[in-house]
Amino acid sequence: MSRFHGVQREIYLALADSLSPHYYETTHQFLFDILLKENIIKAAKLLNDKRPDFSPFVTSKFNPTFWTKTPFGYSLKPNVLPSNAISDIYNNSSEYGFECETAVVLIFYKAVLDSISNRSFNHLFQKLLVWDWSYDRDLGIYTESGNNFIPGDVVYFYNPDYDHPIWMGENAVYLGRDLYFGHGIGVKTSEEMIAALNTLRKKNAVKSAYLMSQHSRLNIRYLAQFSTPF
Template sequence: MIRILSSPASIGVTDSLSLPPAEQRIADALVSSPVLYTYPNEQQLRFEIALRARIVQAAVDLAKSRARFAIFRFSRCNSQFWERDERGGFQLRPGVPPSKAIGDIFINSELYAFECATAIVIVFYKAVLDTIDTSAFDRLFDRLLLYDWHTDRDLGIQTKKSKHFLPGDCLYFKNPEFDPATPQWQGENTIYLGDGLFYGHGIGIQTEDGIIAALNRKRKRGATKSAYLLSEITQVNFAYLSQFSRPLDGFRFPLRSSFIAGTLGSAAFLRR
């Protein structure tokens, strides 16, 4: 369910201002969720929908790219944009705009190899790049380092307990009895794409059962405990990043006949 704290009068049924299909699916998921999502205004809601859609698209694009899975020791990158450090991380070269360096991962993907946590961070950065002003991106992330879950504080990575997730959320599959010889398979960081599908670097786009089955094949001999999906989600800070948004189309939340809108004071509520 969605709660918008201001401008409830602008909530109404409309066909002419409906969202693109990828964004409409996310709007539908927000409205249908048993979790209450609260926004100060419609524009911040609009930004989150747009950014979530771009996270999903960036994950699909990375899955289709020629970037490979590799543990840190064997990671690789395009040296024109990045310096590979002794840990296997990628440090932005001096004078290189971070927007160009992130974009290059998707343009010259065959030059890159990294593990699953770095892949998720790359997806987040690419989605943010596609949603906020480019000059703001270059200013916010001018000391970019891609290494495991190391992220710039302006990305605002947050992890919280929850059994409910939306397209664009990062979820973790834990493999409690992984093979010690391949510790990289102790779990898999994934992006939820919607429609029951997840992207995990090194595994690809799979259902929940597909991710679990892939991890179970990486368990130690005699293992009896299955891999499983943790009840936690990891997200960027949508509210903070929204202040750097590129201009978005005028927004009036497109209700469908199956949506119920109510008001309480200055707040509007949307649910299925």
């Protein structure tokens, strides 16, 4: 444990204290998981700082230098490197507008990009199509039930009495210490996130928003093989 400090130490302790077992085939996979979760948190915080617009699909925007809008989302333009396109979302955030599901997928892509080489990233994600929960199968997002959240997990605050469909809920990255980042709301505690969603309910709503007992993660066993030795 002495090799871990800061956010990595918080992730390690959360894994060690979790009531749900976490299995790794190699030490490399374990260390990669720590790194990837740290980079998910960093990517979420950076997106919060950059503040791209919060937009439904009809008013959404992606930098046309890198992306083409289709009926199904934004596709990577030919001859554009995936690594450059994902980096541009963070470098030129004013050129982008999207909702919280898309934000989570983009955070995952950024975290993977920061955890493996550009060459490997560009090999894995050559034909990106981004919107909502659309993602390349090599990203390997999966969702499980349970509330033993680890920093770097993506959770969901459900808002059953929503007014506008875009506020049916909020996908959020768990940052640790009861802090969550959700695009469109920002960094909040669970109580503050629920309070924010409760202001976005229909008239005479009676059901409060709540944090669901589920979490989404990436397939670290698959992705770890593309990272350099630790």
